[in-house]
Amino acid sequence: MAEPNLVLNNPGSDTTREQDLIARVQHGQTELFYELVRPYERRVYAAALAILRNESDAEDVAQEAMLKALANIRQFRAEARFSTWLIQITVNEALMRRRRERTVVMEGIDDRRDEEGEYTPRDFADWREIPSEALERKEVRQRLADALATLDRKYRDVFVLRDMEQLNIQETSEALGISVASVKTRLLRARLMLRDLLAGGWERGWFSRLPFEKGSKPW
Amino acid sequence: MVDRQELKCEHVWREISNYVEGDVDAGLRAAMDEHFKTCQKCKSVLEGTRNVIELYSDERMIEVPAGFGRRLERRLEQGARARGSGWSTWSAWLVPVAALALIAGGVRIASSSTIPHPLQSEHAQPGRDIPPDMLVIVTAGAKDFHAPGCGVIHNKDTERTLTAKEAIQQGYVPCVRCLRKYLETAELGHTSLEIEANTSRDADEEDVRARK
Numbered sequence: 001m002a003e004p005n006l007v008l009n010n011p012g013s014d015t016t017r018e019q020d021l022i023a024r025v026q027h028g029q030t031e032l033f034y035e036l037v038r039p040y041e042r043r044v045y046a047a048a049l050a051i052l053r054n055e056s057d058a059e060d061v062a063q064e065a066m067l068k069a070l071a072n073i074r075q076f077r078a079e080a081r082f083s084t085w086l087i088q089i090t091v092n093e094a095l096m097r098r099r100r101e102r103t104v105v106m107e108g109i110d111d112r113r114d115e116e117g118e119y120t121p122r123d124f125a126d127w128r129e130i131p132s133e134a135l136e137r138k139e140v141r142q143r144l145a146d147a148l149a150t151l152d153r154k155y156r157d158v159f160v161l162r163d164m165e166q167l168n169i170q171e172t173s174e175a176l177g178i179s180v181a182s183v184k185t186r187l188l189r190a191r192l193m194l195r196d197l198l199a200g201g202w203e204r205g206w207f208s209r210l211p212f213e214k215g216s217k218p219w
Numbered sequence: 220m221v222d223r224q225e226l227k228c229e230h231v232w233r234e235i236s237n238y239v240e241g242d243v244d245a246g247l248r249a250a251m252d253e254h255f256k257t258c259q260k261c262k263s264v265l266e267g268t269r270n271v272i273e274l275y276s277d278e279r280m281i282e283v284p285a286g287f288g289r290r291l292e293r294r295l296e297q298g299a300r301a302r303g304s305g306w307s308t309w310s311a312w313l314v315p316v317a318a319l320a321l322i323a324g325g326v327r328i329a330s331s332s333t334i335p336h337p338l339q340s341e342h343a344q345p346g347r348d349i350p351p352d353m354l355v356i357v358t359a360g361a362k363d364f365h366a367p368g369c370g371v372i373h374n375k376d377t378e379r380t381l382t383a384k385e386a387i388q389q390g391y392v393p394c395v396r397c398l399r400k401y402l403e404t405a406e407l408g409h410t411s412l413e414i415e416a417n418t419s420r421d422a423d424e425e426d427v428r429a430r431k
Binding site: 031033034037042043045046055059062067070118121124125126127132135136144145148159164166169188191192194195198 | 229232233235236237239240242259260263264266267268270271272273274275276277278279280281282283284287288290291292294295296298299
């Protein structure tokens with residue numbers, strides 16, 4: 001377990017080591033599996049939570065998903081990203097749980113709801129520099145989580161998988177079983193809605209006491 | 220090609236997410252770049268959209284409950300132990316997976332290419348029992364390969380014949396209908412025999428078996 005913090009902070013930093021771990025687990029060293037998945041446990045949990053919106057269900061599903069990944073580790077193919085594979089299993093598991101707990105009829109209605117209408121931004125306030133330091137504060141994270149929670153679930157699911165879980169568009173479409181075009185449409189709407197929800201508040205000084213640093217934009 | 224002069228704000232908003240993704244063609248990108256130079260509103264929407272993505276992608280947005288890792292580790296240990304001694308729970312979860320596939324089938328029947336990979340690969344894992352040189356059929360726009368004569372081959376005019384091995388190498392997965400028997404013997408064991416016993420088989424499927 002060398003340098004666990006390094007691995008945790010940057011899961012992609014040690015792919016050789018990860019491949020080695022995968023190979024070992026595939027050959028029966030299942031006791032190494034937790035070490036393999038530990039860098040992703042937060043993302044796995046977050047994916048489950050975003051879909052289920054209940055902490056104990058999310059934890060249970062996250063565990064179930066990891067167990068499935070372990071049971072099926074031999075099916076993992078090296079050309080895929082391990083993290084993506086893990087997240088996709090989690091998403092399937094979470095969607096299954098959610099479907100089990102809601103009626104199929106409701107699901108059908110939800111799927112038919114219109115999404116063709118264009119979304120017009122309402123708030124044109126400028127954000128200042130991105131205050132990523134603000135994320136150190138729990139109330140800021142809570143604000144963001146609250147905003148996300150107000151989105152319809154079909155927008156939230158896509159946003160969470162693409163922008164929080166970092167799946168690409170194609171992977172998101174496969175994980176949710178919707179078309180690439182739908183992913184793009186919903187993603188656009190989710191991003192614009194969140195921007196509207198947050199931009200004005202940001203400018204009006206939710207975080208005005210925070211010491212924003214200039215020039216910290218990563219793009 | 221988009222005329223830069225003609226680009227309206229509404230058009231920019233419609234494409235802004237794709238723009239951030241780098242998923243617009245060069246002409247549109249240039250037109251949008253130009254638009255952002257002069258339109259403060261759209262510039263603001265762009266910056267805000269990027270801020271949203273940047274903030275939510277931050278790992279600090281994800282908090283796991285206290286003790287999460289410890290509990291996960293313990294459950295995995297139990298799972299690994301159970302597995303070492305003939306782990307059977309995963310055949311139990313295949314039943315809900317199969318049920319889900321049936322439910323989902325209603326919604327997704329028209330778009331077989333969008334079935335999630337892990338779901339499909341887990342219950343339709345390229346079975347070790349499918350003869351690698353068996354001739355199978357693939358079609359454009361679908362991810363499954365089929366035994367000849369399978370009743371659920373879409374897009375028949377784009378049919379292509381190749382060996383099962385080649386199909387698997389090219390990323391196709393076995394059709395859960397016509398190749399079920401291979402998958403079941405490979406992955407499901409006795410649990411699924413009950414499912415199969417209740418299902419009538421295609422005559423064509425029997426042909427394939429006879430040829431084998």
